Amino acid sequence: MTVRPAASETGDPLLLTPGPLTTSKAVKEVMVHDWGSRDQAFIDINQAVRDGVVKVAGGERTHTCVPMQGSGTFSVEAMITSFVPRDGKVLILVNGAYGKRAGKICDYHARAYVTYETPEDTPPSVEEIGRLLDEDKEITHVFAVHCETTSGILNPIKAIADMVQAKGRRLLVDSMSAFGALPIDAKSVHYDALAASSNKCLEGIPGMGFVVCRLSALAETEGNANALTLDLFDQWKSMEANKQWRFTPPIHVIVSLDQAIKEFFAEGGVEGRGGRYANNCRVLVEGMRDLGFETLLPDDLQAPIIITFHKPADANFHFETFYNMLAERGYLIYPGKLTVADSFRIGCIGRLHESHMQGAVDAVREVLREMGVSNCAPARAAE
Structure with a gap:
């Protein structure tokens, strides 16, 4: 099954970043x-x-x-x-x-x-x-x-x-x-x-x-x-x-x-907003781990804001290609900026819901298949 391009309620790509973020239609409309x-x-x-x-x-x-x-x-x-x-x-x-x-x-x-x-x-x-x-x-x-x-x-x-x-x-x-x-x-x-x-x-x-x-x-x-x-x-x-x-x-x-x-x-203030983000984080992390990715942080240190994933050691994985193919499907993610690990980041905040996060995981699965990436473990775990 081919993943159809994702879009926000106004047709824009979904920003899986720590900001700027995907915003609601009403937030955009008041600016006209x-x-x-x-x-x-x-x-x-x-x-x-x-x-x-x-x-x-x-x-x-x-x-x-x-x-x-x-x-x-x-x-x-x-x-x-x-x-x-x-x-x-x-x-x-x-x-x-x-x-x-x-x-x-x-x-x-x-x-x-x-x-x-x-x-x-x-x-x-x-x-x-x-x-x-x-x-x-x-x-x-x-x-x-x-x-x-x-x-x-x-x-x-x-x-x-x-x-x-x-x-x-x-x-x-x-x-x-x-x-x-x-x-x-x-x-x-x-x-x-x-x-x-x-x-x-x-x-x-x-x-x-x-x-x-x-x-x-x-x-x-x-x-x-x-x-x-x-x-x-x-x-x-x-x-x-x-x-x-x-x-x-x-x-x-x-x-x-x-x-x-x-x-x-x-939405319910901090409890409601934070609860939606926490669920987005859960769907994303569980889905990416099922694909073989490893998170940088253990769950007890992970904020439900943006998740850092180790890059796969698989020789077929190239981040720029991975990024561009996800962008073609409507998902914009972030490169890593760590000194401790080669990584990339996916955010779960903004006007995003569980279905968007599941769609992102499905898109990652499809992109990996097209790239020929069979092992998503990082270098230290792949050796």
Whole structure:
């Protein structure tokens, strides 16, 4: 049986990636109109988005949402450079590309930092974090990635937050690929700031990030930023004064995110969205393992966001061919970016359901047959 090309409800290929993602028809359709950035109708939508994000975070009355133009990295950079004073020092937890990127941000902005690095398939030890904080009293902040999409690993963010709070330090979280799908309730996970994006688990489109900020901590950040456009304090004070952006807002992104947040709550919030993704992950992993593929991570470390698979050692397997043949069938996946293993990645977030994941597995089966790949075990297991 030949697998027919897959498509979203609007006829587009399915994006099995960590973002940008497949979005709903309604999220796309709301963007076909124009709004004035100073008009009350848009101002109300912008406020609804800010309030909705805070509700997702569980931070009503204690936190606020400060949106920023650009990709998620813009918001991470704004978070680090606004919350870490110029004489501060950051402990960066690294087990993938996004922890390393935080170090690069600190380099650019002359923020002192040290790193605690573990392999890409290994979460940080909470006890080691405590030891490092005890040894270096100059550390003021800890930066942690919630779900590191380099591998798909879920880091123990609640335990990290508890340790950082116990040691009297401040936590900054990159929850880019997890926010909205994995629990990180502000009432139980103590952080100063958390950065995320419109185009991940909230299922909006790219172009806007945001930082969920503890109000008491944000109030202390005036003067920290050394970039006008990335100054979260200034952005916050301006929005609180007149509900408007300091500079031209990404209007269509904001309007589509408003629609996406409505759909998020209609699905059941974090529990509903995360439950669908977890089922997508189960179907994908079980199907790929049945074909002989091996996952990089054990199930207890795997977040239901994006799955890293070892490349087969079979001489007939060529990733570019594999990718292109899946794309012809309507499934767009991601190459790997690991140093610990030769791999590729398949995402299970966005407007995807069980039937889409089963269709992807069926397409992989057909592509392998056409490529003449008979053994999907990686090199270490194939020897």
